[in-house]
Amino acid sequence: MSSLPAGWYKDPADPETQRYWDGEGWLGKAIPADAVPPDGPPPVQDEPPPAPASPAPAPPTPLTPPPPGWGPQPGAGPQPGAGQQPGSGPQPGWGPQPGWGPQPPPPPGWQPPPGWQPPPGWEQMPPGMRAGMYPVQARPHGYALAGxxxxxxxxxxxxxxxxxxxxxxxxxxxxxxxxxxxxxxxxxxxxxxxxxxxxxxxxxxxxxxxxxxxxxxxxxxxxxxxxxxxxxxxxxxxxxxxxxxxxxxxxxxxxxxxxxxxxxxxxxxxxxxxxxxxxxxxxxxxxxxxxxxxxxxxxxxxxxxxxxxxxALPPDDRQPVDATTRSGGNGSHTEGS
Structure with a gap:
């Protein structure tokens, strides 16, 4: 991604929009993918004032122990027949599937052991993609490349x-x-x-x-x-x-x-x-x-x-779009993934 020159490209998170890539990260707000963007980066917007800090929650009230001699009233026990209904428990042989549950991420720098092979049906990463990154189609100055x-x-x-x-x-x-x-x-x-x-x-x-x-x-x-x-x-x-x-x-x-x-x-x-x-x-x-x-x-x-x-020139003479007029997207500088 860092090898791409600065310019307008399709947003990997939303292919229907495009954002400005300054060589290190995304800049400005997104605009429609089929719109002709302004020349150069979008204007920098003032950051909104920080939200007021919410008041700290009140400490929990300590529980008071019951007085001596206190206990349940006679006859306050469970009613007969109020136990677990027949057949409401887990089915025989039920249990979690092997490997079920969220797996923790591998530590930084982890590599598969020598000789490891992916399981059948595992999709290979497409060319031009890195882990945690979508392939980006270059759109110099917001225009599609000529075929x-x-x-x-x-x-x-x-x-x-x-x-x-x-x-x-x-x-x-x-x-x-x-x-x-x-x-x-x-x-x-x-x-x-x-x-x-x-x-x-x-x-x-x-x-x-x-x-x-x-x-x-x-x-x-x-x-x-x-x-x-x-x-x-x-x-x-x-x-x-x-x-x-x-x-x-x-x-x-x-x-x-x-x-x-x-x-x-x-x-x-x-x-x-x-x-x-x-x-x-x-x-x-x-x-x-x-x-x-x-x-x-x-x-x-x-x-x-x-x-x-x-x-490739667009089919009509569309005018550039002001990147500050479209809502959505993160207006602050974000690191490219």
């Missing part, structure tokens, strides 16, 4: 948009590259038909120069497409269509171009390395699937570099 499916679709839409830009800008270089590549490809087929190897046919130096030029232009187009929009609004065209957004971990302000460039660079600067036996493409693919292995914030490697998260 992997919408993020994948948004990335594919962005790739399509950058590809269309490359058709326009890189069209000339691609045409010149094709003029050099097609003769080399045909020569390779003829060499293989004659029993040789396709690697015996080498491309021209101009073809290599055109390939590097196309990769560099494609990298610049990707940079100009993504970094400014992420820095200003947190959304590219694909993310806007899928209603997801890139936000900083510590605040909701725009990232700015510098931070957005650092986020893009971790992924986009590998594009020229496509010309090195596709190494750049492999590294970019690993980066794109890395959120699968981050169960807490679903951060890709480029998100971890820029300290960003991808959140």
């Amino acid at each position: 992997l499916g919408p993020r994948l679709v948004a990335r594919l839409l962005d790739i399509l948009a950058v590809l269309l830009l490359n058709v326009v800008v890189n069209g000339y270089f691609f045409y010149e590259f094709a003029k050099e590549f097609v003769p080399m490809y045909r020569a390779s087929l003829n060499e293989m038909a004659n029993g040789g190897s396709a690697f015996d046919v080498q491309g021209s130096g101009r073809m290599d120069s055109l390939l590097w030029a196309m990769l560099i232009v494609a990298t610049l187009l990707w940079l100009l497409y993504e970094a400014p929009s992420i820095g200003s609004t947190g959304q590219t065209l694909g993310k806007r269509i899928m209603r997801i957004k890139v936000m900083a971990v510590e605040h909701t302000e725009p990232l700015g171009f510098g931070r957005a460039f650092g986020r893009w660079a971790r992924l986009g600067l590998w594009t020229p390395a496509w010309g090195c036996a596709g190494i750049g493409f492999v590294l970019q693919l690993i980066d794109c699937i890395s959120p699968v292995f981050d169960q807490q914030l679903r951060q890709a490697f480029h998100d971890k570099t820029a300290r960003t998260v991808v959140i």
